[in-house]
Amino acid sequence: MASPFLSLPGAVGEAVALHYGAPVQEQRALDEGNAAVDLSHRGIVTVGGADRLSWLNSMTSQHLLNLAPGESTETLLLDPNGRIEHAMRVVDDGETTWLLVDEGSAESLAAFLNRMRFALRVEVADVSQDFAAVLAFAGGTAVEALRELQPTVEWADPWAEVARGGAQYAHGAHAGASWSAIQFVFPSDRLAEVSRAVSPAGLMALDALEIRAWRPSRAADVDERAIPHEFDWLRSAVHLTKGCYRGQETVAKVHNLGHPPRRLVMLHLDGSEGELPVAGALVFREGEASDPDARPVGRITRAALHYEWGGIAFALLKRSVPGDVTLAVRAGADAADPAAPVEGVIAAAQEMIVPTDAGATRTIPKLKRL
Structure with missing residues (x-):
């Protein structure tokens, strides 16, 4: 069923609107708290039962045992090698734990959780068709308008601060320190009412604000090799001393002993050509992007036009790339294919998120050899 937000004037998109005809103005309104983003294409899984929090705590990266009703957090489900499988925005209402997940994740997450129930008192349901989320930022009119509609539950993004038990790799002031995103969950049949109550902003606006705040996304930034440390996700989604869970050994080893x-990194893109790189576009050291035989040092995960900062992008780089090196990004529709002809090059300057020395927080004394 199409989202009612797609019926609003100027809406451009398929599952949800990418924009409503004025993406830059929408972005400013969203940032100021005066607009809301339709996230009805994302998934929602609920877990009921008396054992729900202890059960989820045993499998995922965050400490959930003492999660109070209405308290928001986030957690990661990792594979046995510590790679990210699911990112879950978690809030409990006292009877049910709500897991808000990215698009395409709810069905597989619910299937995994149902396989892990055993004899515990838990009930898992994929309610993505019955409920939908809408996002707004604090500080303006949108949050108040959405609360007046009495949402089923709301989740306040914890990204602004380092969670208890977490760790931050970024040095100095964090770009997400003022992040105030809140997701409101409504029954899907009330979305038309919600769409009339707030000014809309599209996904393009949210993308730009997330990149500027260094806020990673499971759907947009994570690949099959990704571990939490690479995104500085230990600050909000990982509790380093909670005990054993799937993938915990990798989390501990990389943080304590490895890198x-x-x-x-966030890239500031040269805007002289007005072009943004596509997701997957290859990143090179400055001066090498035009060479078809050059080896890339990373790839773009997503890019956006920020209303104040211009062209910006997230890139995953090899750790060995120094933080002060100027980079270049291959442009064009086939920029993610190393064998494709080079169509254009976009110069890019790094803004450090995860530093090159991240990890190795424990010093192991060397034993003298006999």
Whole structure:
């Protein structure tokens, strides 16, 4: 069923609107708290039952045992090697734990959780067809308008601060320190009412604000090799001393003794040509992007036009790339294919998120050899 937001004037998109005809103005309104984004294409999984929090706590990266009703957090489901499988925005209403997940994730997450129930008192349901989320930022009129509609539950993004038990790799002031995103969950049959109550902003606006705040996304930025350390996700989604869970050994080893193999950076893109790179576009050291035989040092995960900062992008780079090196991004529709002809090059300057020395927080004394 098409979202009622797609019926609003100027809406451009398929599952949800990418924009409503004025993406830059929508972005400013969203940032100021005066607009809301339709996230009805994303998934929602609920877990009921007396054992729900202890059960989820045993499998995922965040400490959930003492999660109070109405308290928001986020957690990751990792594979046995510590790679990210699911990112879950978590809030409990006292009877049910709500897991808000990215598009395409709810069905597989619910299937996994149902396989892990055993004899515990838990009930798992994929309610993505029955409920939908809408996002707004604090500080303006949108949050108040959405609360007046009495949502089923709301989730406040914890990205602005380092969670208890977490760790931050980024040095100095964090770009997400003022992040105030809130997701409101409504029954799907009330979306038309919600769409009339707030000014709309599209996904393009949210993308730009997330990149500027260094906020990673499971759907947009994570690939099959990704571990939490590469995105500085230990600050909000990982509790480093909670005990054993799937993938915990990798989390502990990389943080305490090793370094993440890749690191997320924000790129400031040269805007002289007015072009943004596509997701997957290859990143090179300055001066090498035009060479068809050059080896890339990373790839773009997503890019956007920020209303104040211009062209910006997330890139996953090899850890060995120094933080002060100027980079270049291959442009064009086939920029993710190393064998494709080079159509254009976009100069890019790094803004450090995960530093090259991230991890290795423990010093192990060397034993003298006999």
